[in-house]
Amino acid sequence: MIPPAFEYVRAASVDEALAHLAKYGDDARLLAGGHSLLPLMRLRLAAPRVLVDIGRIRELAYVRAEGGELAIGALTTHHAVEQAAAVATAARALADAASVLGDPQVRNRGTIGGELAHADPAADYGAVVLALGGTVTAAGRGGRRTVAIDDWVRGPFTTALQPGEILLEYRAPAAAAREGSVYRKFARRASDYGMVGVAVRLGLGADGRCTSARIALSCVSDQPVRAQAAEAALAGRAPEGDAVREAAAVVLQGVRVADDPFCPADYRTHLAQVETARAIAEAAARARAA
Amino acid sequence: MAAVIGQPLKRREDPRLITGSATYTDDVRLPGMLQAAFVRSPHAPARIRSVDASAARALPGVVGIFTHEDLADFWKAPLPCAWGAYPLLKNPAHWPLAKGVARHVGDPVAIVVADSRAAVHDAIQQVRVDYEPLPAVVDLDAAVAPGSPRVHEDLADNISFTFDHKTDGVDAAFARADHVVRRRLRQQRLVPNAIEPRAVVADYRRADGQLTVWAATQIPHLLKIFSSGLLGLPEQRVRVIAPEVGGGFGSKLQVYPEDIATMAAAIHLGRPVRWTMDRREEFTSTHHGREGVMDVEAAFTRGGEMTAMRVNWLSDMGAYNMLNGPFVPILGFLVLPGPYRNRELEAHIKGVFTNKTPTDAYRGAGRPEATYLLERLMDLAAAELGLDPVDVRRRNLIRHDEIPFTTATGMTYDAGDYHATLDLALKAIDYAGLRREQASRRQAGGKLLGVGFSTYVEACGLAPSRATSSSAYGAHLYESALVRVQQSGAVTVITGSSPHGQGHETTLSQIVADRMGIPVDSVEVLHGDTQNTPIGLGTYGSRSLVVGGQAVVQACTRVQDKMRLIAAHKLECRPEDVAFGDGRLFVQGAPTRGVAFAEIAATANLGSHAGMPEGMEPGLEATAYFSPENFSFPAGTHVCVAEVDPETGRVRIRRYLAVDDVGVVVNPLIAEGQVHGGVVQAIAQALFEDLPYDADGQPLGASLMEYAVPTSMDVPDIESAFFVTPSPSNAIGAKGIGETGTIAGTPAVVNAVIDALAHLGVRDIDMPLTPPRVWRAIREAGTGGSSRPFAESGEGGRSA
Known part of the structure; x- marks a missing residue:
């Protein structure tokens, strides 16, 4: 349960993280809450040479109700999703999932972006975002792009995210009356x-x-x-x-x-x-x- | 002074454990210490053609890589089996590192030593072992069938041992029976999963040949004795220290391959070596518990009285006989009669080798298996005879006035009132009300309700020498204590038992404080270091209070006798008139005539000895050993009330009540904790845990992600009540509490679930009763598919 050696860099902003990804290419993996990647590394099922830690990019941790949509930043923890009033009114199923996902330690560290990017077939948000609909926004060196949620997951542990891109936000249509x-x-x-x-x-x-x-x-x-x-x-x-x-x-x-x-x-x-x-x-x- | 026995004192161990300031084996740091890890077989079984360590050896920090052949000069004997003297046991050599053949997934093939954990884990990945996989022996029936591949090629078959027992009237009782219940009952394979992984630190000093070992063990003295023998070191040159030990459940009642290999590596290298197990290794390399198949038939009268029982039990030893592995089902055999009057018993037990992780004691050790069999039989008989399961039990339970009662297995129950615990439980749960609710729910649809009982008796206080010697077990299972009154009147108790979570320091202090009439806080309890504890056999089998506590009482008594002589001398009275209380020794009947406990202590220790009787030795210290005359017999009634969702098969335990007669309860807080923990492990076996193997001998779900140890969210509140008949086996009157939960609880839960589904025709579900299995049982009940044929016991090998 000891991972192989790796390098560790911490990004202070999305641009800095993108620069690291561009520099290290396939050798790098993004680290957010670490609750999927680190266990794989400890089991030596994953052995990235460089971890780019984006966990402290605070600008990506938010929940906002915006014009009939609910926007959730990628680094919002499950606990924050569970607790947010905006989620409870606009997308209650997300709060349901956040409240039964892992245990309190996982919910305090794990992030919605990490879970959507990891695309574990057994992950709870996977069903929720498909049922809610909406979009995922990603940033790459070439700028930002938005992917419809139905096109997000491409297979087991595989998404529409391209090498060098970072998932920024999930956006769901907010619940209307009835x-x-x-x-x-x-x-x-x-x-x-x-x-x-x-x-x-x-x-x-x-x-x-x-x-x-x-x-x-x-x-x-x-x-x-x-x-x-x-x-x-x-x-x-x-x-x-x-x-x-x-x-x-x-x-x-x-x-x-x-x-x-x-x-x-x-x-x-x-x-x-x-x-x-x-x-x-x-x-x-x-x-x-x- | 208020009575100390029976006070729910908080455990004095807890502050250091809860705040993380205690020292476990993995916390030990020694200058120059190296780290070990093991290369383990991914196959079951496989011939080891070659081991190429060249790439691993070239990695930075790697100090040594050793196979069996490299260290063969260091071990003088194979790993021990305490039942080796049993004439019908075949005990193939089990070496610390596989010799030629690895026999189960996880069998250690090489030990790697490096200067850090990171380096050693990198290195084990680079050791190239050329394996030739061999056919695996997995299924127990197939293992004993003619022509099966053999786990040990030098043996004729896969039978580790046979054990047979038959009373005279069995056949006649079956011939007369109104009804015979026949079933095949299975015990799945369980993984102990103590919270602290196993660990060992070995430090060998070449200058004088001293080996000091820190180990997460329940048996420091046995580990010392075996280590010195296996490694050929003088016994006085081996010291074993069990520092804080974080749980064991029997899994640390063992002499493991890794223990001996780590010690050998430390001796070879002349540097301290530490090995701490990964959690994943727990699943393949720490001994497992339980797995077995029991074919049982029981003769009943129409009215529900059991008149005879036959059992054929195949007990899975795994790949090797471990320290007590073969003896586990024998311990189960001893309590097969249970709390019931039937004295006709035929039992045939076979230990069976398979290419799986070896099995050995796991909380209850044989007794849960026996109790499960018996309590399922009671419910099956009730269902087949159209009787209430409580009535069937009442019909069979030994009455209070029949005790002492000697059973078909030679146990003499010496205290207990089995009907009384059942009455208490029934009253507490409103049994009639539950049956009414059950009926109305069956009408209404939706969730179903079931009530399950387990009326049990078990044998604790391991063990009377006459029992161990008559069964060819290789040790007296006595316990020891040293009691020392210091200069200030503080008392030091040194126990030969070895706690790993039981709260000995608190409980034994209460016993001494009670007898000596001094504050609990002035008593300290030390344990776990072979250098300064009297030889003791360790902590397992619910023995530390029943056997170890009695040793403390005896040592205490000896010291008190001497204190009485000194006090009598000072007070000018007869020694037998001196009493202890409120920190004083005083003349019985004239309490103002007394002397402080501390004054007697000072007189005997550093005082001028003025006041000592002429010619008396200084000092206040005594050591005592206690070898019990009889087992103790905890008994009681557990009741589980379960709801079953028939659509999903989900079981929810609504209520769980344990009424236990464990004799005199010294500390109810600790006793309740033991009940809670044991019942949770019982629920775990009944509903959650299982480590199955595929046909190639690969374990399925060998991690905490898949192996479903229940969380606090998955278990109910547990109600615990105590009913007291004091045990005559020891002066405390205690019977033992550590295993009642796992022994009684599992069948109570299973009986409750099956009771909920009885109207659908469900009679059996193999454990664990997971939602898919419960759902399938409901679905198949309609088609009559749930009963299984009784495997006929057949041919020879039986003794009458």
């Missing part, structure tokens, strides 16, 4: 990765029918998945009874479901359906109250 979101995580123990994580964002019309529905899952496959068949099953219908059952039944349609000795695929599929139904009910209740 809109609600939820994240439910089913884990063996507190602080574990989930067996299933389900995020649901629902908008309801005055008649109680869904005007919008986004559903996404983490921990079920080799990357977070949008459940578009389930979303379609809810479209224009009240989120109850048969509509919920039909949506849950197809929630993993077309997904290659992860299978391991502690959570076989058939159970995981069943669990995803149960948890989806429960998440839809909770999101609907929140939407009605919003």
Whole structure:
């Protein structure tokens, strides 16, 4: 559990960090909260030659409500996400995820940018941001660019982030009236990765029918998945009874479901359906109250 | 002065432990100290064709890399097994570093020594070992089947030992039985996971051949004796110090390969060497606990009375016999009759070698396995006979007026009231109310409710010499104490036992303060250094109070007898009339005639000896050894109330109540802590923990990320109540508290879950009862798929 030797540089600003990345190239890895990278290094599964520590770039730690959007800086800790009033009103599912992610030590150190950039298929935010929608902004030597959240994750531990780029911000559309979101995580123990994580964002019309529905899952496959068949099953219908059952039944349609000795695929599929139904009910209740 | 026994005093150990100012083995720093790490086999098993250390040796800071052949001159004997004298035990040589063949993932192949931890961890990655993987023996049934590959090629099969026992009336009882319950019950493999990883520092002084060892151990004296023997060093030249030790649960009741290899490297290099284990190594290189398969059948009358029991038990030894590994199921055998009246028992135990990490004692050591079997049987019998599980237990529990009661395994229960603890528990939980709620929930749908019981008795106070000698165990399991009254009246107690979290310093002080009538704070308790403690056997098997405490009492008594003589001389009374209390010695019946405790202390120590009886030796000190006549028998009733979500299979424990008769409770705060910790480990086995292996002998989920040690968020509040019948085995009246939780708790939890699902037809779920397994059991119950055939016990090898 002792990592191999590495060099360490600390960046005081985004520009400085970009300069370090340009200088060291593939030898460098960014260090934010360190709660994914350092364990990999201790297990000698990762051995970067240089760590560029961006953890003290305070300008990247913020939560702001801006013109119908919620903007969260990449270095915002999970704890700050969990506590922020703006998150609770605009994107409640993010706060749900932040409150069950790891343990208090992880939540105090780990950052939303680190989690989105690491793109662990079992990471909780992976499902939440897909369900909420929105964009990720990254900076490189050539300037800034924005990526739609549906295009962010490209595979297991792989994102649209290019070599030499730094993730700056996640931006979600803020919840409108009669809109609600939820994240439910089913884990063996507190602080574990989930067996299933389900995020649901629902908008309801005055008649109680869904005007919008986004559903996404983490921990079920080799990357977070949008459940578009389930979303379609809810479209224009009240989120109850048969509509919920039909949506849950197809929630993993077309997904290659992860299978391991502690959570076989058939159970995981069943669990995803149960948890989806429960998440839809909770999101609907929140939407009605919003 | 208020009674000291029974006071919930805070542990005096805690301030230094909680503030991080205590010294553990890994905190020891010596000039010139080197760091060791081990190259371990990634295969199970594999022939070692060659080891190429040239690249590693060239790295900066690397001092030495040694294989078995390099250090073979340093070890004079293989690692010990305390049951070596048992005639039916096969004990293949187990060397500190693999000789020719590595037999399990994690088996140490080479020790690397460097000048820093970073350097040594870089170096172990560069040691190139050419392995030839061999077929692995993993499954227990397959291991004992004819034609199985062998773990030890020089043995005819994979049987480490056989143990057979049969009482005269078993066959007749089965022939008469109204009903026979048959089951195959499994114990999964558990990883002890003490919070402090194992560690050893070895310092060899060439000038005089002195080896000083700091070790995270439960048994400093045994480690010293074995180390001197294994390394061929004079016993007086070996000193073992157990500084603070952060938990063990049996995992530090061992003489490990790494201990001896580190010592050999230190002797070879003439420099101090430290080895501290990584947490990941815990999963493959610290001994594991429990794994086994038990085929059981039990004869019952229609009314639920058990009349005979047969058990075939395959107990997984892993790749080698460890210090007590083979004896663990034997300890389980001793308590197989449990608190029940049935005296007809047939048991056949086989220790089985497999290509997995060796097993040995883990909190409870055999007794949890036996209790699980018995308590599951009680619930299965109730279900199959249509009776209430409480009624079945009542029908079978030995009554208070039947004690002393001698069991089918020769145990004589000497104190206890098993019905009384059950009554207390039932009253506390409102059993009738829970059954009503269970019925209404089954009607309503949603979460289901179950109630699980475990009425248990276990054997502590390891161990009476007649038991160890009659079972060919290689040691008397006595304990020792030295009590010294100093000049000021302060008292030093030196115990031969070796705490690693139990709070000996507090508890033993309470015993001495109580007997001597002095403040608890004036008593200090020392332990753990073989240079200045009387020979003791260590701390395990809930023995430190029951056996070690009695040694303290005896040493105390001897010192007090001498103090009485001095006081009688001063007070001009008879010694037998002198009493102790309030810091004084006084004439019984005339309390104003007295003398201060401190004055007697001064008189005997640095005083002019005026006031000493003519011809008496100075000094106030005595050493005592206690070898118990009988085990002690903690008993009680644990009840678990569990909710099961039938949609997800998730279990939530709503209530957990432990009513334990552990005899006289010296410190209720510490005793409750032991119950809490033990019950959490029981819940862990029932619901969370498992280290399975694949067919190639690779452990699955061998890290804390996957091996699900429950967190504080995953366990309920635990209610603990004590019911007291004093043990006659020692003057304190204590029975032992360290293992009751793991022994009683696991079946209570499993019984609760299965009780919740009983109406669906679920009768068995293999541990741990994870959500996927519970869900699957519910799903399969509808199709009648959950019962398994009883594996017939078959052929010869049995003794009558």
